[in-house]
Amino acid sequence: MTHSEKREAMDCAERIRELTKQIVFDNMPEDFRITISVGVTEYQPTELIQEAINRADTALYRAKANGRDRVEYEPVSKS
Numbered sequence: 001m002t003h004s005e006k007r008e009a010m011d012c013a014e015r016i017r018e019l020t021k022q023i024v025f026d027n028m029p030e031d032f033r034i035t036i037s038v039g040v041t042e043y044q045p046t047e048l049i050q051e052a053i054n055r056a057d058t059a060l061y062r063a064k065a066n067g068r069d070r071v072e073y074e075p076v077s078k079s
Contacts, residue, residue, distance in 0.1 A: 006042060006073065013038040013071045021069070035069035042076055 001009050020036050039059030043052040059074035066072070 006040070009040050009042075010071060010073060013040055017069065017071060037063035037068050038071045039063060039074060040071060041074045044076055 001012060004012070017036055017038060021033055023034065025032055037060055039056040039061070041052055041055035041059060043049065055074040055076070059072040062074070063070045063072040
């Protein structure tokens with residue numbers, strides 16, 4: 001998401017996560033649902049895009065490790 005603050009990005013990811021759980025699939029058991037985990041970070045104009053992608057990946061894997069079906073945020077390093 002461009003031109004978005006952390007809270008907006010987190011809220012959007014959370015809405016997508018919730019909507020995904022509500023999808024109903026034909027010819028599947030009634031209780032069949034998919035879930036998603038999302039990693040969110042902020043891109044800094046002075047960094048390589050790969051650095052932001054790496055932070056988002058870190059947040060994604062933390063979401064999976066913390067029980068899946070969740071949104072996690074990885075802050076920009078202050079170093």
